[in-house]
Amino acid sequence: MGEKSINKKNFILEIARDIFCKKGYSRTTMKDVVEACGISRGGVYLYFDNVKDLFEAILDSESSKDEDFGDKIPEDASYSDVLALFVKEKKKQILSKKPSLDVAIYEYYFENKISGKKNFIRNDFDMSLYVLEELIKEGIENGEFYDIDAKAAASNLMYVFEGLKIAARTRGISESTVDEEIMYVMQGIIAED
Amino acid sequence: MGEKSINKKNFILEIARDIFCKKGYSRTTMKDVVEACGISRGGVYLYFDNVKDLFEAILDSESSKDEDFGDKIPEDASYSDVLALFVKEKKKQILSKKPSLDVAIYEYYFENKISGKKNFIRNDFDMSLYVLEELIKEGIENGEFYDIDAKAAASNLMYVFEGLKIAARTRGISESTVDEEIMYVMQGIIAED
Amino acid sequence: MGEKSINKKNFILEIARDIFCKKGYSRTTMKDVVEACGISRGGVYLYFDNVKDLFEAILDSESSKDEDFGDKIPEDASYSDVLALFVKEKKKQILSKKPSLDVAIYEYYFENKISGKKNFIRNDFDMSLYVLEELIKEGIENGEFYDIDAKAAASNLMYVFEGLKIAARTRGISESTVDEEIMYVMQGIIAED
Amino acid sequence: MGEKSINKKNFILEIARDIFCKKGYSRTTMKDVVEACGISRGGVYLYFDNVKDLFEAILDSESSKDEDFGDKIPEDASYSDVLALFVKEKKKQILSKKPSLDVAIYEYYFENKISGKKNFIRNDFDMSLYVLEELIKEGIENGEFYDIDAKAAASNLMYVFEGLKIAARTRGISESTVDEEIMYVMQGIIAED
DNA sequence: TATGAATGAGTCTTCATTCAT
DNA sequence: AATGAATGAAGACTCATTCAT
Numbered sequence: 037m038g039e040k041s042i043n044k045k046n047f048i049l050e051i052a053r054d055i056f057c058k059k060g061y062s063r064t065t066m067k068d069v070v071e072a073c074g075i076s077r078g079g080v081y082l083y084f085d086n087v088k089d090l091f092e093a094i095l096d097s098e099s100s101k102d103e104d105f106g107d108k109i110p111e112d113a114s115y116s117d118v119l120a121l122f123v124k125e126k127k128k129q130i131l132s133k134k135p136s137l138d139v140a141i142y143e144y145y146f147e148n149k150i151s152g153k154k155n156f157i158r159n160d161f162d163m164s165l166y167v168l169e170e171l172i173k174e175g176i177e178n179g180e181f182y183d184i185d186a187k188a189a190a191s192n193l194m195y196v197f198e199g200l201k202i203a204a205r206t207r208g209i210s211e212s213t214v215d216e217e218i219m220y221v222m223q224g225i226i227a228e229d
Numbered sequence: 230m231g232e233k234s235i236n237k238k239n240f241i242l243e244i245a246r247d248i249f250c251k252k253g254y255s256r257t258t259m260k261d262v263v264e265a266c267g268i269s270r271g272g273v274y275l276y277f278d279n280v281k282d283l284f285e286a287i288l289d290s291e292s293s294k295d296e297d298f299g300d301k302i303p304e305d306a307s308y309s310d311v312l313a314l315f316v317k318e319k320k321k322q323i324l325s326k327k328p329s330l331d332v333a334i335y336e337y338y339f340e341n342k343i344s345g346k347k348n349f350i351r352n353d354f355d356m357s358l359y360v361l362e363e364l365i366k367e368g369i370e371n372g373e374f375y376d377i378d379a380k381a382a383a384s385n386l387m388y389v390f391e392g393l394k395i396a397a398r399t400r401g402i403s404e405s406t407v408d409e410e411i412m413y414v415m416q417g418i419i420a421e422d
Numbered sequence: 423m424g425e426k427s428i429n430k431k432n433f434i435l436e437i438a439r440d441i442f443c444k445k446g447y448s449r450t451t452m453k454d455v456v457e458a459c460g461i462s463r464g465g466v467y468l469y470f471d472n473v474k475d476l477f478e479a480i481l482d483s484e485s486s487k488d489e490d491f492g493d494k495i496p497e498d499a500s501y502s503d504v505l506a507l508f509v510k511e512k513k514k515q516i517l518s519k520k521p522s523l524d525v526a527i528y529e530y531y532f533e534n535k536i537s538g539k540k541n542f543i544r545n546d547f548d549m550s551l552y553v554l555e556e557l558i559k560e561g562i563e564n565g566e567f568y569d570i571d572a573k574a575a576a577s578n579l580m581y582v583f584e585g586l587k588i589a590a591r592t593r594g595i596s597e598s599t600v601d602e603e604i605m606y607v608m609q610g611i612i613a614e615d
Numbered sequence: 616m617g618e619k620s621i622n623k624k625n626f627i628l629e630i631a632r633d634i635f636c637k638k639g640y641s642r643t644t645m646k647d648v649v650e651a652c653g654i655s656r657g658g659v660y661l662y663f664d665n666v667k668d669l670f671e672a673i674l675d676s677e678s679s680k681d682e683d684f685g686d687k688i689p690e691d692a693s694y695s696d697v698l699a700l701f702v703k704e705k706k707k708q709i710l711s712k713k714p715s716l717d718v719a720i721y722e723y724y725f726e727n728k729i730s731g732k733k734n735f736i737r738n739d740f741d742m743s744l745y746v747l748e749e750l751i752k753e754g755i756e757n758g759e760f761y762d763i764d765a766k767a768a769a770s771n772l773m774y775v776f777e778g779l780k781i782a783a784r785t786r787g788i789s790e791s792t793v794d795e796e797i798m799y800v801m802q803g804i805i806a807e808d
Numbered sequence: 809t810a811t812g813a814a815t816g817a818g819t820c821t822t823c824a825t826t827c828a829t
Numbered sequence: 830a831a832t833g834a835a836t837g838a839a840g841a842c843t844c845a846t847t848c849a850t
Contacts, residue, residue, distance in 0.1 A: 041830080060339055062255035067823060076832040081825070139339045145399035146253055146332045168287035188413045196385060197409055198392030207351040217388055220381045221411040224417065233812070260840060269815045274842065427809080446725055448641035453844060465844070495795040524786045525725045531785035532639055544786040546819040558802045574799045581796055582771065584778030592724035603774055610803065620834070646819060655836045660821070815847080826836080 039158040043095075045083045048073055053094050061143035091144055095156045098137065116174035116226055122168065123222070126197050127214050130204050139205055165194050172225060181191060181225050193221050237275045241266055246287050250328040254284060254336035284337055288349045290331065308368035309419055316362065316386075316415070320407050323393050332398055358387050365418060374418050386414050431469045431479075434459055441586050443521040447477060447529035471485065477530055483543045484523065489492050501561035502612055509608070512583050516590050525591055551580050558611060569613050579607050627652055632673050636714040640670060640722035655732035671721055674735045677716065695805055701747065702754045702801070705776050707791050709783050731752055744773050751804060760804050772800050 052069045059068065066087055072082050084090040087214070107117055108125075108171070145157055168190035175181035196217050205210050230238070235246055245262045251263065259280055263273050277283040299319075322329070338350055346352075361383040368374035389410055396402050438455045445454065452473055456466050470476040477561075495504055515522070531543055537546070554576035561567035582603050589595050616624075627779065631648045647664055663669040687704075688697055708715070713795050724736055732738070747769040754760035775796055782788050 038830095045831090062336070063340070065823065066825085077824095077834085078826080079830085082830070086824075092236070111310070142395070142399055143255070143336065143339065146336065151401040155400045157396075161396070161400075175849060187415070188409065192385075192389060192410060192413050195389045195392030195396070197271070198395060199388030199390070200392075202391060202395040203350075203354070203388070206335055207348045207354075208342070208344045216381065217385060220385050221379075231812085237813080258840060259842085269817070271843075272814060275813070279841080424809095430809095433821085448722070449726070451844065452846085464811060464847080465809085468809070472845075490687075526786055528647060528781070529641070529722060529725065532722065533642070533783070537787040541786045547782070547786075547836095571799070574795065578771075578799050579774065581775045581778030581782070584781060585774030585776070586778075588721070588777060588781040589736075589740070589774070592721055593734045593740075594728070594730045602767065603771065606764070606771050617833080623834080644819065645821085657837070659821075660836060661834070665820080667827095811848105811850080813850105815845105817843105819843085820841080820850095821837095822838105822840085823834105824836105824838095826834105828834095829832080 041083075044075075044079075048075075048083060048090075049094055049097055051086040053091055053137065056091060056094065057137050059078055059140075061087075061140040062147070064091075064140070066090075086150070088144075091140070094137070095141070095144075098157060099159065115171060115180045116158065118169055119168075119175065119222075119226070122171065123193075123218055126164075127211075127218065130197065130200050130209075130214055131211055142205070144204070161198070163195060165190055168193060175225075183229055184225065189204065189221075189225055193225075196221055204206055234276075238280065241268075241273055241276055241283075242287055242290055245283055246330065247331040249284060249287065250330050252333075254280075254333040255340070257284075257333070259283075267372065274416075281337075281341070284333065287330070288334070288337075290347060294353065296311050299381070308364060308371055308373045312364055312368065312415075312419070315364065316411055319357075320404075323390065323397050323402075323407055324404055331394065335398070354387060354391070358383055361386060370419075375416065375420055382414075382418055386418075389414055427469075429501060430465075434461075434466055434469060434476075434605075435480055438476050438524065442477060442480065442526040443523050445526075447473075447526040448478075449535070450526070459555055474530075474534070477526070480523070481527070481530075482574060485545065486541060501564055501566045505554075505561065505608075505612070508557065509579075509604055512534055512550075513597075513604065516583065516586050516595075516600055518614075522588055524587065528588070528591070546583070551576055554579060561611075566613065566615055570611065575607075575611055579611075582607055616768050620662075627654075627659060627662055627669075628673055628676060632670055632716065635719040637671065637718075640666075640719040641726070643670075643719070645669075655752060666729070666755055667723075670719070673716070674720070674723075678735060679739065694750060694759045696756055698747075698750055698754065698801075698805070701750065702772075705743075706790075706797065709776065709779050709788075709793055710790055717780065721781070721784070740773060740777070745770055747772060754804075759806065761806055763804065768800075768804055772804075775800055 048069065051073045052064075055064050055068050055072055063222050064087060066080060069087075069090065073080060080090075082091060094147060108121060113121070141157060145155070152159075169186050170185075172181060176183055176186060184197055197201040200209060200214055241262065244265045245257075248261050248265055257280060259273060262280075262283065263270055266273065273283070277286060301314060306314070327418050334350060338348070344351075362379050365374055365377075365379040365383055369376055369379060393402060393410060395409055434455065437459045438450075438595065441450050441458055442567050450473060452466060455473075455476065456463050459466060466476075494507060499507070527543060531541070537544075555572050558567060558570075558572040558576055560571060562569055586595060586600055587605060628677055630651045631643075634643050634647050634651055640785070643666060645659060648666075649656055650667065652659065659669070663672060687700060720736060724734070730737075748765050751760060751763075751765040755762055755765060759799065772803055779788060779796060
């Protein structure tokens, strides 16, 4: 596949991603994608066999997009600061009004139960969990955080985020609800000022 | 609508519920229902206008099904016992291998954002939340539980459950994971033996 | 068929007539009629086999409704007055905004070409034509009208009315258009003042 | 849309036109068209969204078909001759046994009241009316016709034709009836020999 | 007579997918 | 590589008509 083809493939992926964000997984059709791309009916099939194939390619490319969380951390930040930053980012994602891929991803995994390593949700979760755990560990060592079970605390926070996210997507939640939940968990981690 | 019709309607609801459990919301068609019911093409349309209408009728009937959590509580149970029972019930739901309506409900609300009072997910969540909060309050008064913010603790537990549930439905989680999460939260509530 | 049945039959006819006026012939279904009548599905079939049968019964009952044009004529009216009255009546029908059976009748005869005596449109036309012809004849004898071919003049006027009616039903015409047409024809009949 | 597509589109239009002529507007289904065209179920939908859309395309193409009435007029024809030719053409249309689009057009406008410029019936009528009016005017100037109100005479004739046409389509009329009507109107226009 | 549940044929419409060019 | 016309399966929905009660 030449460079031109790769560009085309990426072009389709980009357009399709938007559609999945807006319409979710099950309501997105190849027709939608073809029309949005403005290329021929057969053109999309040259690169992707069907909606599932296309969506999986999007998931793959999502995985490789490093969120570069690290980039946002100032040099002299305390562990509390970094944790706050991490949490703020999650909060932003949860409350975002912009259509995100979340819903489509959930739908995809409802239809395609995959427990193995290729599960994007698991990987994404585990990645965040790992970052969080390391962070808390270091904060504990440093004395900024209580001497708690870092893994368990990280895990608890992550599941709360997961719960808040699905709640936000299925019934809507207020910012204050998110804040309260975060506050509650954080109290158990950060020694009060 | 005569008694016979009500029976038929309920019959359809029952069959359709099974299908929604197995296939989720978006993959269920009126054809599926018609065929599973073993009635004529137009037969289901006599009672329900379309898949959405049918699903909403199912949600309504779910709402009225009292879970009667209270029935399972022995007379002489301590608050810790009751809480344990509550948590056990949730755990069972989360880990259940039987297809449940959960996925279909999520899908339905992905497609139909309803923030008002009629939101089944919200109502269901709030109901459990209320029960849990009252329980913790009483446990605190009784001295069985730490003197914590009952509402916040209940809410934290509920979101963890929500997170565990969606995780279970999209990637699968082990019983030990659920146990660990529950344990972590419970430690903050129940004074250790 | 008892009196009660006849009442029911007439009740259905009345309701159905309204529907045909509003929806025309081809867009009216037995379902419409059943629902509008508020009686059982089978109930209508007891009296009428299908839409066509029902419509034909309506046409029959229309035929027997004497328009009693004569009733509206004052004792001392001149032939010109009577003609003017006749024409005014036709004009009213043509311009009426109230949904009339006209469209349904046209549609019925598009589908069911009937050239014999039972053709409602023909009978209705011929009836009016006869009245008009007699009227003109008498007016001529009386010296009020020009000495023209009464039959031909009557026929011309009737076809103009027919043309105006179908024009009104398919594209709308203004009152002034109708007036102009009537004026033109009348000039050839009535000796000017 | 390529040339091939345009051909296909025109092919469908042609076939569909025949069906509309034979079955009228309301009794024609997309299925009829699909089957008559010998193409696949979805094939027609590639070009037309539904029956209405298809019929409107036919009306458009009718509009552009110049009747080229002028072509039939011999060089040395008198105005009386031309008028006679015009009238003969109309008579032919009225009495034609070949199924024509007329009925479908009437039906279409019964269902779709359109008073604006896009009304085919109005345009068609006005076009003929204009030709007729000009013809009579010139005949008057030339001394062949009586010095009458050309516009009114033309209009009278057109409505008589309209009346005859709908009469022909709903109950049938004899050639002699048409002749008599034409005769009557013509007497008022053409100075007798 | 009257009811209204049930049937099933008929139509519309959408899309995934193929394939000749 | 790319096109886009064509296919046909799938599903939604409506109604005329019947029939057991």
